[in-house]
Amino acid sequence: MRHVPASVPKPPYAGVMAAEHYEGSHVQSAEVIAAMREAGRIAADSILAAASEIRPGVTTDHLDVVTHEYLCDHGAYPASLDYRGFPKSVCTSVNEVICHGIPDARPLRDGDLVKIDSTAYINGVHGDNCATFYVGEVSEEARLLTERTREALYRGIKAVKPGRPLSVIGRVIESYAKRFGYGVVREYTGHGVHTAFHSGLIVLHYDEPMLNTTMKPGMTFTIEPMLTLGSPRTKQWDDGWTVLTQDGSWSAQFEQTLVVTETGSEILTVPSSGELIQGGEVPQPPLS
Amino acid sequence: MSSVQPARRRRRRRWLTAALIVLVLLGNLAFNPWCARWRSLALMAGYDQAYERASVSYETGVSAEMPLAGTGLYPRLITFNADEQMSAWLGGDLRFTVDFTFADFEPWRGYSAIYDPDDPLFGAYLGAYYVQGLGREMTATEVTQVAEFDQRLLALPALGLSSRNATFDLLDSSASAIWFDDRQWTAYQASVLTNCPAHTPEGFLLSYLQFGKPPASDQQYPLCVMAAQIDVTYLPAEDLSIGLYVMTTSQDETARLHQEVSLQTQIVQRPVPR
Numbered sequence: 001m002r003h004v005p006a007s008v009p010k011p012p013y014a015g016v017m018a019a020e021h022y023e024g025s026h027v028q029s030a031e032v033i034a035a036m037r038e039a040g041r042i043a044a045d046s047i048l049a050a051a052s053e054i055r056p057g058v059t060t061d062h063l064d065v066v067t068h069e070y071l072c073d074h075g076a077y078p079a080s081l082d083y084r085g086f087p088k089s090v091c092t093s094v095n096e097v098i099c100h101g102i103p104d105a106r107p108l109r110d111g112d113l114v115k116i117d118s119t120a121y122i123n124g125v126h127g128d129n130c131a132t133f134y135v136g137e138v139s140e141e142a143r144l145l146t147e148r149t150r151e152a153l154y155r156g157i158k159a160v161k162p163g164r165p166l167s168v169i170g171r172v173i174e175s176y177a178k179r180f181g182y183g184v185v186r187e188y189t190g191h192g193v194h195t196a197f198h199s200g201l202i203v204l205h206y207d208e209p210m211l212n213t214t215m216k217p218g219m220t221f222t223i224e225p226m227l228t229l230g231s232p233r234t235k236q237w238d239d240g241w242t243v244l245t246q247d248g249s250w251s252a253q254f255e256q257t258l259v260v261t262e263t264g265s266e267i268l269t270v271p272s273s274g275e276l277i278q279g280g281e282v283p284q285p286p287l288s
Numbered sequence: 289m290s291s292v293q294p295a296r297r298r299r300r301r302r303w304l305t306a307a308l309i310v311l312v313l314l315g316n317l318a319f320n321p322w323c324a325r326w327r328s329l330a331l332m333a334g335y336d337q338a339y340e341r342a343s344v345s346y347e348t349g350v351s352a353e354m355p356l357a358g359t360g361l362y363p364r365l366i367t368f369n370a371d372e373q374m375s376a377w378l379g380g381d382l383r384f385t386v387d388f389t390f391a392d393f394e395p396w397r398g399y400s401a402i403y404d405p406d407d408p409l410f411g412a413y414l415g416a417y418y419v420q421g422l423g424r425e426m427t428a429t430e431v432t433q434v435a436e437f438d439q440r441l442l443a444l445p446a447l448g449l450s451s452r453n454a455t456f457d458l459l460d461s462s463a464s465a466i467w468f469d470d471r472q473w474t475a476y477q478a479s480v481l482t483n484c485p486a487h488t489p490e491g492f493l494l495s496y497l498q499f500g501k502p503p504a505s506d507q508q509y510p511l512c513v514m515a516a517q518i519d520v521t522y523l524p525a526e527d528l529s530i531g532l533y534v535m536t537t538s539q540d541e542t543a544r545l546h547q548e549v550s551l552q553t554q555i556v557q558r559p560v561p562r
Binding site for chain 1: 460481511512539
């Protein structure tokens with residue numbers, strides 16, 4: 001486990017193996033939402049910091065170090081660290097790994113796709129986001145999958161409006177993914193996020209009309225579609241975390257934390273630059 | 289006398305029997321759900337004639353002849369005119385007619401498959417827009433606005449969902465040039481988030497005469513992602529834009545109807561009635 005300075009407050013679930021229990025409202029106060037903007041900004045910047053290190057030969061462990069240090073340096077706890085026993089500060093999922101990949105000593109190779117999922121916990125709230133990046137030159141198939149997964153996320157976000165059922169998000173995402181014959185992972189979903197990391201609110205990325213929760217202003221949750229080139233069926237490694245496609249087909253994922261507003265939604269995981277993370281090509285580090 | 293009386297009685301009885309049969313048939317046509325399709329066709333023939341006489345196509349002599357047989361669609365196009373509303377919506381002094389059809393009734397069902405979420409033509413519409421008076425070809429934005437007007441202000445309110453509560457969000461669109469019926473068209477493809485017509489009826493709507501009365505549904509006007517295709521051509525002499533549209537819940541079904549109906553449509557020009 002990486003060291004977290006004592007000055008960085010830990011979330012209540014850190015080091016606890018049991019599932020979180022949240023029984024409060026899904027609608028958050030203006031104060032919580034304002035705090036989530038800050039948590040979201042730090043989480044987004046931490047992804048950009050890690051992504052700027054991506055190149056063939058770099059290990060996912062190194063990406064973990066960069067993310068961990070960035071979050072701690074900015075007073076945020078890496079929410080993944082010790083969350084129900086997860087051993088690292090960020091999830092790095094490569095190629096056929098859909099999500100919850102544990103950073104390790106495997107070097108990235110030219111042509112890989114790597115998903116970086118980082119959550120910051122600061123001032124009692126979370127900001128959770130994920131993006132898919134290219135390692136060197138990727139295949140056309142992988143590039144299109146990445147671009148379309150990002151587009152699927154933004155279509156889902158566009159469908160967010162108060163008064164609508166949450167199921168419309170999955171309907172929009174799935175109908176778009178189906179156009180290209182992509183699989184939509186069903187077992188892993190978006191979730192309510194605020195003071196709780198996973199509040200119990202479920203956001204499906206496929207069409208399920210029975211999910212009749214109505215969106216209300218002030219609700220905060222993630223949308224994080226995981227699309228696959230082949231079957232969306234999943235399996236899990238014995239480490240209890242790493243989720244990958246059963247057929248070995250590659251997967252891409254994008255995620256944002258957002259709040260439902262009076263007229264639509266606001267993305268809370270916006271980097272300091274003000275420009276949303278696009279994923280794909282690795283961002284260049286700022287010139288010093 | 290005694291020989292005449294039974295014959296007269298027989299004639300009277302026959303006449304009464306015939307009247308009774310006619311009454312039963314009319315009663316069935318009016319009230320029996322199994323006759324909903326025939327009732328709809330009978331009523332829509334009259335309705336359509338009333339609107340057709342004031343339509344853009346009647347006054348210009350230009351009409352889109354769309355082959356509907358064997359497509360699973362209701363077998364006639366219904367005409368509706370909304371000049372003033374469209375003028376206010378797009379701005380200008382415009383003439384607007386929409387011809388539309390929808391999923392046919394299934395045998396022994398009292399309603400169109402437009403209400404059936406399991407049918408490929410759930411929530412589907414197909415037809416033609418006629419917009420006259422813009423002074424030019426419609427822009428892509430105007431094409432979207434016309435489609436929104438049709439769906440959000442005409443179609444959904446007729447089915448009982450007020451335009452205030454109706455959704456029409458354009459998710460994406462693209463345009464390309466195509467050629468059919470010996471003329472140039474601009475083909476717009478789009479996906480749209482909008483309401484589908486499934487709902488549990490509360491009271492009576494006039495549109496039930498047209499579509500039949502829907503069965504109870506566990507969803508009220510659910511939001512659907514619709515695949516739309518509108519092929520637009522412009523006739524400068526009449527200052528008339530014609531848009532052939534198809535909108536269904538699946539890309540494949542939209543492509544099928546586009547192929548079987550839109551691309552087989554003929555723009556027919558008849559002498560203008562005096």
